[in-house]
Amino acid sequence: MCKSKSSTMATTPKPRSSRSSRSLPTTPTTPSTPSFPSNHQFPSSTPPATATGNSTASSGTTTSSSLSATLSYLRDSLPCLVSFSDLSTATNHFLSGRLSGTSWRCSILNHDAVVFQRTFRLPLHSDPPAFVSSLLSNLGKSHHAALARLLGASIAGGGDHIYLIYEFVPGAPLSDLLRNPKNPKFTPLSTWMSRIQIVADLSDGLEYIHSQSGTIHNRIKSSAVIVTDPGLRAKICHFGSADLSGLLEESKLARGQKRIEGTRGYMAPEIISGGNVSQQSDVYAFGVVLLELISGEEPVKFKFNKTSKEFERISLIDTANKAVEEGVEGVRKWVDSRLRDSYPIEAAERLITVALRCVDADPEARPDMTSVAVKMSKIYLESKVWAERVQPLTDFSVSIAPR
CATH class of the missing domain: 3.30.200.20 (Phosphorylase Kinase; domain 1)
Known part of the structure; x- marks a missing residue:
């Protein structure tokens, strides 16, 4: 145990100010290390030039105190x-x-x-x-x-x-920002760069989980991603949940002993058929989220067919495949209309292609997150160059006064 009752508070905390955080970088993230208080001084590895008598004792006390604070x-x-x-x-x-x-x-x-x-x-x-x-x-x-x-x-x-x-984490779920039931035509993610930044964050984060932590997430979905306010940066929630709940231990059991658990639209075919959760199933779920970011649509929805009088299942993967088959015009129609056609079409096509590889029915055919993260980083950089080239000029003024 690490805390007593006296260290906890029974009252609900007051919300944090959404304007008090430091500015975040606008480049794809890299694995970070814990930050330390800015006023903390680390002990120096080089001794003072002269240290005698009380000064030596004072230096030793300071070093000991600093090391104790660090630990x-x-x-x-x-x-x-x-x-x-x-x-x-x-x-x-x-x-x-x-x-x-x-x-x-x-x-x-x-x-x-x-x-x-x-x-x-x-x-x-x-x-x-x-x-x-x-x-x-x-x-x-x-x-x-x-x-x-x-x-x-x-x-x-x-x-x-x-x-x-x-x-x-102050912010809102990615699913809510893409599909606001109260105002479907509005999204804070109305620019291509805002979405490609989230793509870069997610790919970097999941690649870190797989390569550096060596574990499986198993809950990748748009509702499990918080987009921060301010900054519009993505944070993956529920890291370590599969490990701590014992789900990864249970996945080692025989098929008849396991309970299938997941969210419709994000579960890889092999899991539905009773297979084990894996990094490949994480890649599948990531591919679905990628398609959501590009189209703004939910993974699976049901539409009533007036002719057959039945509900039809519409899969985002199926509509994406159809759009790619139709070429550039098909892709333009499929991409979220709230982006107002303001995006590099080549980058969008490559993004969809990578996403469809991630959701391949064969787990072995899916790429690993390291290669995916590299591709996402390249698309991010290319998109940034595109955005800088097409952004409107802001350093001029227009006057309508009579001349």
Whole structure:
């Protein structure tokens, strides 16, 4: 355990100011390391030129104090196992800050946090606290700008559920920004560069999960991506969820013993047929999100056919394939009309081609995220050059006064 009840707060935190964060870079992200307080001084590895008597003792005290502060910060920044009683106190017995049926917002571990409830699939013969603590230690080594930070986890008394604690990210789900039910014609992502920036962030983040963390996400979908405010940068939520809930352990069981769980439209064919979750199934889900970003449409929808009097299933993958077959005009009709035809058509075509490779029915035919991230980075840079070339001039004035 890493915190006592006195370190948690039972009240729902006040929302953060959306204008107080530092500016974010506008280039594809790279794996990041934990940031340290700006006023913190690291001990110098080079001793002073002259150090005698009291000055030596003072230097030693300063170095010791600085090192202690560094270790304390590192210790507090690592995810840890939280007692269920402390979590219950922080959420006011799960009555305050409810975001959905299985998620809450609260203050815990000295952070504004979001808590998600997950079914705990750990085999009965194992040691749940030791299992979770070990995983938290490993997952705590992973840091990336495109990942929502994992703060900790808590196991319910009966052991049926695990509660995953993440740092709260100000913003909105990507799915809501692409498809606002109250105003379908409006989207904050109305420019090509705003979308290609999110593509770059997502590909970098998922590539980091696969290559650096060596794990599987298993929850890639547009509703699990938060677009930050301000900045319009993407952060992948639920990092480590598949590991901590025991889902990856369960996937090793025989087909008849596994429970199929996922979101319609994002599940790879091999999972639906009873296969194991894998990095290839993550790539499939990423490809679906990529198609969503380009078209603005949801992965699967049902349309009523007045002739047959039945509902027809419309797949985003099918419509994308058809658009590519029809050539440039087909692609232009398929791309989100809210972009107002202001995008490089060649880049859009290549993006769709990569997305369709990601959603190939054969897992072995799908590219790995490293090669995908490289392609996304190239398309991002080409799109940036295009945007700089076509942007309107802003350093001139127009007068309508009589001459």
